Amino acid sequence: MSAHKNIYIGMLGCGVVGSQVAALLEKNNAELSTRAGAKLILKKIAVRDIKAAREGINQSLFTTDAQSVIDDSEIDIIIEVMGGIDPARELILAAIKNGKSVITANKALLALHGADLFTAADNKGVDLYYEAAVAGAIPIIRPMRESLVGDQITRVMGIVNGTTNYILTKMDEEGRAFADVLKEAQSLGYAEADPTADVEGIDAASKAAIIAGLAFHSRVSVDDVYREGISSITADDVAVAKTMNHVIKLLAIAELTSDDRISVRVHPTLIPRSHPLAAVRNAFNAVFVEAKSAGQLMFYGPGAGGAPTASAILGDVVAVARHRVSDSVGPRESDYADRAIAPIGDTKTQFLIRLNVADKPGVLAAIAQVFAKEGVSIQTVRQSGRGNDAELIVVSHGATEEALSSTVSALSKMDIVTKVESVLRVLGSQS
Amino acid sequence: MSAHKNIYIGMLGCGVVGSQVAALLEKNNAELSTRAGAKLILKKIAVRDIKAAREGINQSLFTTDAQSVIDDSEIDIIIEVMGGIDPARELILAAIKNGKSVITANKALLALHGADLFTAADNKGVDLYYEAAVAGAIPIIRPMRESLVGDQITRVMGIVNGTTNYILTKMDEEGRAFADVLKEAQSLGYAEADPTADVEGIDAASKAAIIAGLAFHSRVSVDDVYREGISSITADDVAVAKTMNHVIKLLAIAELTSDDRISVRVHPTLIPRSHPLAAVRNAFNAVFVEAKSAGQLMFYGPGAGGAPTASAILGDVVAVARHRVSDSVGPRESDYADRAIAPIGDTKTQFLIRLNVADKPGVLAAIAQVFAKEGVSIQTVRQSGRGNDAELIVVSHGATEEALSSTVSALSKMDIVTKVESVLRVLGSQS
CATH class of the missing domain: 3.30.360.10 (Dihydrodipicolinate Reductase; domain 2)
Incomplete structure (x- = not known):
């Protein structure tokens, strides 16, 4: 491990989160560099509007040419905090192609194109880290x-x-x-x-x-x-x-x-x-x-906010910089299990159904029969109000979304049901 | 990364936690090996009594000769779950000297001799991991x-x-x-x-x-x-x-x-x-x-228990095995800041003091005077009971342990104070 290596960082975007990342990288540089085992140097920041005021950040770092950040051969790590799908996706792929490790907070991009991005990083042997993409500063x-x-x-x-x-x-x-x-x-x-x-x-x-x-x-x-x-x-x-x-x-x-x-x-x-x-x-x-x-x-x-999100990004910066220093790479994204997705209709949960009903004898029996016919077992029924304001609150045992959907459809066709007020899922002890 | 490498594991101790580790390594071997990128093989387990029944673990793995586990040149990783200070300390140091990475759940040992152990691991370039040592399965x-x-x-x-x-x-x-x-x-x-x-x-x-x-x-x-x-x-x-x-x-x-x-x-x-x-x-x-x-x-x-603690140990096993496969090592233990320890007397917190007092006029004034003399500011005072059962409950603002100690000593010498019932610290909004 060479103690005096410099690790150069480029950033794409400089909004609420990016400004905090840049400011904290500057303010805590000695400490973060010690932890990383190399001097961390923020070299370039790509922004749309170079004139927008960003307090406490060296103005000379800014450029409107994102490609020049990606193509800078000295830069080791790209932090992507610009958000959106394109051009973030192309820029990250280009950065990986150029051998740079990437840190992103872009959940929408990962959720849509994660597979491609992780494959690219894996093939190139670089890190793609994203602690900030889910639940802000919470290490998850x-x-x-x-x-x-x-x-x-x-x-x-x-x-x-x-x-x-x-x-x-x-x-x-x-x-x-x-x-x-x-x-x-x-x-x-x-x-x-x-x-x-x-x-x-x-x-x-x-x-x-x-x-x-x-x-x-x-x-x-x-x-x-x-x-x-x-x-x-x-x-x-x-x-x-x-x-x-x-x-x-x-x-x-x-x-x-x-x-x-x-x-x-x-x-x-x-x-x-x-x-x-x-x-x-x-x-x-x-x-x-x-x-x-x-x-x-x-x-x-805290799930969001400039400083908490910056904390998560800087944790990734130190981790990825350590890998650069020791010429290693973090664990690759794991997708070996390749499990299938179950359609929502198959999902089993408990449901709460609120029904406006006519308040007369036999209503409960008729409604219970509908549930029984659809194979949905009832856990509790409670009536609130009387007369025209009568409401039945039914909580089912675990049932599939599909069975529930048929039940609701059948209920809404009943004369004695004025309205299906709402259908909500319940996290029960059994679900 | 060679896909077919074997990683051999030796274990010291096989109590509640060790049995779970061995059983889970066997039961989930395919999955854990895939995640590690190498076949994980539990090769030897050192125990005191080889005849003690341990369900579901291959009896031929057991040995009473711990040194033979440490000295087995094929073994990559040592899991220490025997507990206690000695011989755990000597065995771990010997394992590190032999180039093995070590995973331990031994908080007492780390809290007493951590510095030596981490230095040894760092010098040898091996991992010393201990997720299970604090708060069981909780990743902390x-x-x-x-x-x-x-x-x-x-x-x-x-x-x-x-x-x-x-x-x-x-x-x-x-x-x-x-x-x-x-x-x-x-x-x-x-x-x-x-x-x-x-x-x-x-x-x-x-x-x-x-x-x-x-x-x-x-x-x-x-x-x-x-x-x-x-x-x-x-x-x-x-x-x-x-x-x-x-x-x-x-x-x-x-x-x-x-x-x-x-x-x-x-x-x-x-x-x-x-x-x-x-x-x-x-x-x-x-x-x-x-x-x-x-x-x-x-x-x-969950902070303890066989299965939760085994979960933390197996997470470390996969991480350390990955490092072995890619010929790298995790971040070294960081102690660069070398901060001093503040003596307890300097620590500032809020206190709650319960005093048995004589229920007569002037008591509160006299007690408040003692606090004032010691420089401890009072946040609230409440009296409960009357006559011989009278109790004063005083909550201070933030004060040093030293000032508090003088205050309690002065209070206990007062004629009107029958007994200092208890002194407790309070996590206030200010502390």
Whole structure:
């Protein structure tokens, strides 16, 4: 290990995260260099607008020519924090082709084109690291990829989107409506002006794909992920969950089915308040991992933000720089198991169904018959309200999504059912 | 990377953990070998009594000659799960000298002789891995050593002993006395017949030393750790904590002082029920990490047990085997910062003091005067009971242990103070 080697770094993008990475690389340079075993030198930063003010970063580092960063033969490591699919994808592939190791926080890109990128890095013998892509500063990639590599993960459930967890927390604690809380989250900067990627679960689906691939040593694309967001969750849904001592969370779930396929999905889920994930409030993230030998583990922390994300990226920078210094490379992305994806229809969970019904004798019997006919077993039924306000809250035992879907369809055709108010999944003791 | 290389493993000890490691290495061999990139072969197991029944392990692997395992030139990796200081220390040093990488779960040994062992491994260019030594299956060593290496950790607080957490949980939830719950824990197998190492914080102190060394890139020995156990915690202490909406936990704390020294200690601590550590119940462990950029992270899971500990060891086996295959080595133990240890007297925390006092006018004024004279500022005072049962509960603002000690000494000499019932530390918003 040569103690005086320099490791040159190029960065693509310099927004909230990139600025923090550059500032911290400068501020803590002596310490980070000691840990890496080589002097870390940020050499170039590619940006769209060179004039945009970025405090505390040497102005001479900036260029609008991203290709010149990729082609700089002195640069060892590329940090990609520009986001988006193209040109990030081409630039990363070109950097790998040029023998550079790459660190990216780009979950959307990894979830869509991860297979190509990892293959390219593997063929070239360089590192492609991405701790920041899932759950911000929470170390989850490395623990799953390395610490748990001697175990068999059976299920991962993550609260991996801070915006939706903030909204659901407020709805739970203050009984407010989705639209109302969303507006507040936007004014506080917790939600984007266009909140679609967050509230419809698109961001969480990318992370679910990455987690599922890692956990089950297979290639999983975002297109494999079944997805429902939280925009249709009502204050009534939250209140009903509360009466059952549950809380609604948007979960990214990756699990092995009994026939060794991968079920991967994002949807709102009722979880018991006693579950460790229930206590994850506001914009915090957490990933709950179940493994055969290890049992139940949880990783908790801030899921986003400039400094936390920069922390994850800089951890990768030091790791990758160490590899450069010792002329080695980290473990390659593992996809040997090549498991199939189970379609959502096969996925088995417990369901909660809220029905507006006519309050007259025989209603419950008629409804129970529909469930029985579709082979969905009922765990509990509760009626709230009377007369025209009567509502039935049915919680099923574990049933497939397919059986559930037929049941809902049959229920909605019944004369005595005024409306199927909502259908929600429940994380039960059996699911 | 040669795909067909064999990696031979020798094991020292075969108790609860070792049996699981051997069984899982056999059962999941194909999968673990694929992940390691080489066939993993358990070749020899050194035990004291070769005749002890160990189900599912090939009897021909056992030997009572530990030295023959260390000296086997074919063996690449030694797993040490025999425990104790000697001969584990000599055997590990000999294995390293013979060019073998070592995986150990032996926290007591690492906390006492870690410096020598890591130096030996570093000089020889082999791995010395120990994920299982702290908090069982919870990945905490690798996240601190690698994921957070780009950040600056400022404080780590861990619930790292399952036995004491089980006892404190029962005392909190059921209002029972320490001795009573300890007896139950012993009958359930959660506590040893001689519970000293657990209840007096000795086990936790070893883990605190390992955590502090890792977090602050320095060498920290168990002798540097200030230690108090839980055996003097009373049902009344727990009840008082409860009225303040706090819970008492045995915490292993490692923090940087304002003058960049390391404060490392194990003691019972009142923590607010809203703190993520407060929800860690029964025999579960959790490590709460505060870092400058990442913010607050928590790692939660089972802290002990055969299978969880085996999971951590097997993760290290795969990692170390990968290094053997690619002829590389993991990051060396980092101690460049060489920070000094702050004596406990300098440590600043908030305190709760329970005093039996004479219930007469002027008592509070006299007591407040003692605090003022010692420079300890009072946050709250509450009186419970009247007459001969009067008790004052004083919570201080942040004060040094030294000032606190003088205060307690002065209080105990006062005529109006019948008894200083207890002195407990409080994790306040300021501490």
